[in-house]
Amino acid sequence: MRPSLRHLRTLARPSSALPRPRAPCRTPRTLTIPSTPGETGARRAYSSENKYTTPAQERDRATVGVFTPTAAALFILAGTGLFFYFRWEKQRLLEEKQKEMESRAVGRAHIGGPFQMITHEGKLFSEKDLLGKWNLIYFGFTNCPDICPDELDKMSAAVDELDKSVPQMARYVADFHPRLVGLTGDYATAKATCKAYRVYFSTPPDATAEDDYLVDHSIFFYFMDPEGKFVDAFGKASSVEDVVERVSREVGDWKAVKGRLT
DSSP: OOOOHHHHHHHTSOGGGSOOOOOOOOOOOOOOOOOOHHHHHHHHHHHHSOSOOOHHHHHHHHHHTTOOHHHHHHHHHHHHHHHHHHHHHHHHHHHHHHHHHHHHHHTSOOOOOOOEEEETTSOEEEGGGGTTSOEEEEOOOTTOSSHHHHHHHHHHHHHHHHHOOOHHHHHHHHTTOTTOOOEEOOHHHHHHHHHHTTOOEEOOTTOOTTSOOOOEEOOOEEEEOTTSOEEEEEOTTOOHHHHHHHHHHHHHHHHHHHSSOO
16 A cells, blocks of 8 residues: 555654653752851851941041051051161261271371460460360461461461460560460470470571561461360461361361360
């Protein structure tokens, strides 16, 4: 028996058109991600916090800011460290100044020594009267026509910038500066003092005190510190500005190291 055309069409239907068996229905599941113990603790802590603060608490929190106990400890440590550092640095600078002054003292000429002479006011004067103050010392003679007055004028001008007897000696020093002290003595005393200060002089062999004569002598003046030690010498080529600058610098260094002017 031959199949009919309707049956053939039914047989030729593609397999995809055939009804498919359905999978059995499964109960839907809910996926959960387990939390770690730390997260659980954080959630509990967060849930236990008070979410609401009063205005006073907000002000306190704004005032404190990030200044925690740790920050306070670090601040104190930093301040203490800076204090000791600056104190050490100051001491180091003072030691360097002291070493510099000592090194300069090593190269100083050995000038000065004990002496005793008479001032222009007729009073005794020795090397001890030079201690405790800065001194400019010049060796000359009252009958000098030009060099001595020029050097004393320069020395007096420098003193004025830094500050902004015998009857004949008294009259002589009064022409230069009110703080100038004139010293004199007999020939032997003057010669010994000049030798201690390494000052050269030469008088005519037959000259007397009443004669008008010239003395060949050193024309520089010394700069001495409050301890009676030689600092520097200023000659004909030195100007008033040179003297002022040198004295000011030395006095400043002295004060920086010793904490006093004299």
